[in-house]
Structure formats: structure tokens, C-alpha cells
Amino acid sequence: MYQQLAWQITVALTAVLGLVFAYIALKSGRRTEYAPLQKRAYRLRRGLFWALVLLLTPILVYSMSELPYDAAQRHKGDKPQVIDAVGYQWYWTLSASEVTVGRPVEFHVTSGDINHGFGIYDENMRLVGQTQAMPGYVNKLQLVFHKAGTYKALCMEYCGLAHHNMTAEIRAVESTPTGGRK
Ligand SMILES: [Cu+2]
The missing domain is CATH 1.20.5 (Single alpha-helices involved in coiled-coils or other helix-helix interfaces)
Known part of the structure; x- marks a missing residue:
């Protein structure tokens, strides 16, 4: 569109x-x-x-x-949830795949082999945030998920034959188990 x-x-x-x-x-x-x-x-x-x-x-x-990028500053006092994300040919490993709506999340992004791009998309496939996944470096990406739902992590840098298969899911859930907070 x-x-x-x-x-x-x-x-x-x-x-x-x-x-x-x-x-x-x-x-x-x-x-x-x-x-x-x-x-x-x-x-x-x-x-x-x-x-x-x-x-x-x-x-x-x-x-x-x-x-x-200043999500953490705007949510002072809210300790961010840290998620380690590692890219490989051709998959992601995430130390957690569930986040809380409204609470800052800090992705520590790196690669186990070659350069990848770590991009997070919402349910309408709109980019929410992205950073580079590089071997030997840890890049930090701070985000706040404002809407509950299933987000996707995709590779944003062509990294070989099955590059398009590098997807992972991140579920954003409301803080109360009933999902009531609105
Ligand atoms: Cu790729």
C-alpha cells in the first residue's frame, strides 16, 4: 500500500x-x-x-x-527484559520468545557465523525495529511492544540460499494473565 x-x-x-x-x-x-x-x-x-x-x-x-531507540529512557525504572538473539545460517535462536506489552525489551543481537540483519515486524508486516547481527559484536536494540500479538523476526540481509527461512516468532502478551489491562 x-x-x-x-x-x-x-x-x-x-x-x-x-x-x-x-x-x-x-x-x-x-x-x-x-x-x-x-x-x-x-x-x-x-x-x-x-x-x-x-x-x-x-x-x-x-x-x-x-x-x-530511547524506549528505556522513557520507561525509567522499568528494568528492560533482556533477550539474546543469535543469527545462524539459517535460523535465529532467541533466549525468550515472549515479551510483555508496555515493558521495554532489550535485544542483545549477534551472529554465530556471518552477518545477518535482525528485523522485527508486527502482524501487518510493518517494521518495528531492526539492527545488524554481526559475528564478534553484540548490538543492543531497545523496543517497547505496544500491542499484544505475534511478531516476527526476519533476516534483513541476504545471507545465502535459505535466507528467506530465517524467521522466528515473538509473542507480546498483556501483563495480567487474563489479558485484562486496557
Ligand atoms: Cu539473511
Whole structure:
């Protein structure tokens, strides 16, 4: 769905760009005074600059606040659940496969052979978080699972023939056994 939208936006913007180039090509034959044109262009540029600043600053602040990486800071006092994740050709081993909704989880990710990519997807196959799985290194990925359900860990870096089979499941459950907390 998002790929479709991105494609449509790309086509539309490319068409707009084509029209701009066509307009410039058509006008290029005409001679005009440079100085007033330059003044108008500079004013336009200043206006566009401030419009962009006004538009992008809130988007930047909003998107930064959505980053998962400071999950532990936002949940101070909540000791994170640590899960060791090791990638191999072609499977994952997880020291635990059940997490609690709302409680921070810290994945300690490494590899037993070659480089892999550790990506966690929700039930709609949207990426929740990811980090590299590298031999000799432990990368920490902090996440908070906000919705109960079955998540999938997939390999995000092509690592050989059965790369596509590198899946593992992580179940996120509510903290009370009845699943009542809402
Ligand atoms: Cu892979």
C-alpha cells in the first residue's frame, strides 16, 4: 500500500518536474532584464526557505519523538527484559520468545557465523525495529511492544540460499494473565 503511494507520488512529482523543464525550455529564447528578475528570485527563495523551516521543524520533532531507540529512557525504572538473539545460517535462536506489552525489551543481537540483519515486524508486516547481527559484536536494540500479538523476526540481509527461512516468532502478551489491562 505504501509502496503504491510512494510510486504514485514519484510519478506525479516527475511529471511536475518535466513541466517545469518544458516551461524553462520554451521561455529560454526570450531576453529579459536580469536585475529585477534576480530580485524577485531572491525574494522567492527567502520565502521558500522559511516556508520549509516552518513545515519541516514540526515534522522533525514529531518523527524524532517516534524513534524507538530511547524506549528505556522513557520507561525509567522499568528494568528492560533482556533477550539474546543469535543469527545462524539459517535460523535465529532467541533466549525468550515472549515479551510483555508496555515493558521495554532489550535485544542483545549477534551472529554465530556471518552477518545477518535482525528485523522485527508486527502482524501487518510493518517494521518495528531492526539492527545488524554481526559475528564478534553484540548490538543492543531497545523496543517497547505496544500491542499484544505475534511478531516476527526476519533476516534483513541476504545471507545465502535459505535466507528467506530465517524467521522466528515473538509473542507480546498483556501483563495480567487474563489479558485484562486496557
Ligand atoms: Cu539473511
